[in-house]
Amino acid sequence: MQALQVTSLSDDLSGCQLVETVIPERQSGQVLVRVHAASLNFPDLLMTRGKYQFKPEPPFTSGMELAGEVIDADSESGFKAGDRVMGGAKTGAMAEYACVPARNLRLAPEGLDYPQAAALGAAYTTAYTALVELGGLQPGQWVLVHGASGGVALAAVDLAKTLGAKIIAATGSADKIDRINALYAPDAVIESNGRFREQVTEITGGELCDLVCDPVGGDVFDESTRCVAFGGKLLVVGFAGGRIADIATNIPLIKGFSVVGVRAGEYARRFPDRGARIAAEVSRMASAGTIRPAIDRIVPLSEWRSAFAAMDDRELVGKVILIPGDSELGD
Ligand SMILES: NC(=O)c1ccc[n+]([C@@H]2O[C@H](COP(=O)([O-])OP(=O)(O)OC[C@H]3O[C@@H](n4cnc5c(N)ncnc54)[C@H](OP(=O)(O)O)[C@@H]3O)[C@@H](O)[C@H]2O)c1
Numbered sequence: 001m002q003a004l005q006v007t008s009l010s011d012d013l014s015g016c017q018l019v020e021t022v023i024p025e026r027q028s029g030q031v032l033v034r035v036h037a038a039s040l041n042f043p044d045l046l047m048t049r050g051k052y053q054f055k056p057e058p059p060f061t062s063g064m065e066l067a068g069e070v071i072d073a074d075s076e077s078g079f080k081a082g083d084r085v086m087g088g089a090k091t092g093a094m095a096e097y098a099c100v101p102a103r104n105l106r107l108a109p110e111g112l113d114y115p116q117a118a119a120l121g122a123a124y125t126t127a128y129t130a131l132v133e134l135g136g137l138q139p140g141q142w143v144l145v146h147g148a149s150g151g152v153a154l155a156a157v158d159l160a161k162t163l164g165a166k167i168i169a170a171t172g173s174a175d176k177i178d179r180i181n182a183l184y185a186p187d188a189v190i191e192s193n194g195r196f197r198e199q200v201t202e203i204t205g206g207e208l209c210d211l212v213c214d215p216v217g218g219d220v221f222d223e224s225t226r227c228v229a230f231g232g233k234l235l236v237v238g239f240a241g242g243r244i245a246d247i248a249t250n251i252p253l254i255k256g257f258s259v260v261g262v263r264a265g266e267y268a269r270r271f272p273d274r275g276a277r278i279a280a281e282v283s284r285m286a287s288a289g290t291i292r293p294a295i296d297r298i299v300p301l302s303e304w305r306s307a308f309a310a311m312d313d314r315e316l317v318g319k320v321i322l323i324p325g326d327s328e329l330g331d
Contacts, residue, residue, distance in 0.1 A: 013048060
């Protein structure tokens with residue numbers, strides 16, 4: 001089978017290559033899945049460089065998220081051959097076949113094709129964990145979402161809108177504003193370069209934001225500390241901008257807000273019941289059509305390099321999906 005392997009760590013993808021390899025042997029507790037679609041997530045890119053918090057030793061197959069068809073599973077796993085599933089592990093999804101722990105899989109929601117199912121899980125469960133579970137989002141609240149063209153951020157915009165919040169989407173890329181607007185029509189889309197508090201103040205009529213969802217960090221985080229309402233929450237989701245910000249602890253004290261660390265995967269592992277409830281709720285909303293993942297492009301796995309480069313060059317508005325082997329594009 002074809003697989004995208006990281007054979008050595010590199011900053012320029014030179015250590016990654018598409019290889020012919022054997023279908024992985026399913027171990028007890030795992031499900032063998034024929035991958036119909038794999039979704040690229042920012043951590044996949046970081047792992048090619050050895051710069052993600054989880055650092056697998058090369059060689060390893062890239063990809064933490066997939067959708068596909070069950071080929072083989074333990075009888076007590078809850079899955080059977082032919083089931084349409086989604087999920088993944090930290091690596092292994094960008095291949096024609098993957099062995100995934102049964103606990104990391106769930107049935108793909110009805111009404112979603114394989115690329116949509118592959119785009120749904122990580123982005124929406126992260127957004128849900130951040131906004132709803134840890135943020136306590138209520139209808140009518142103001143939510144500021146940074147890095148708005150990204151997978152997690154667009155999921156947060158979509159979800160917050162469905163749940164009745166008022167949304168300011170903030171992007172560092174002015175040329176993406178129209179596309180973000182066209183996707184989910186948030187209440188406002190602003191640029192997040194430099195000072196943006198004045199705009200947030202004006203848009204919210206001086207209220208500022210109850211929740212700020214920040215997958216970017218750095219200067220965006222710093223300025224966000226001026227945008228959170230008293231009693232609000234600044235949700236630390238990631239550091240796509242590359243700098244981990246510092247904060248003086250008198251700032252949240254004086255302004256009366258909380259800084260909340262979001263680690264969606266770990267949250268679901270530590271609290272499996274809550275994790276299952278979050279996943280079920282995301283699937284329910286997707287089946288009902290009240291949320292829908294934004295897909296920027298779908299490309300064959302053989303074009304993995306252009307997909308990784310597009311994420312690295314910050315070209316995307318939404319997810320990029322890779323289709324391995326001879327699966328139909330978009331089937
Ligand atoms: N905490 C968790 O549980 C969790 C779960 C999943 C992902 N994450 C983290 O969340 C972050 C976003 O992940 P994602 O998969 O949504 O990534 P993504 O689709 O690549 O989105 C990242 C977005 O961040 C913005 N950005 C700002 N500075 C950037 C830079 N220097 N390089 C690239 N993008 C930059 C861009 O949006 P604009 O151009 O619109 O500004 C970009 O679209 C990552 O740090 C990831 O590790 C955290």
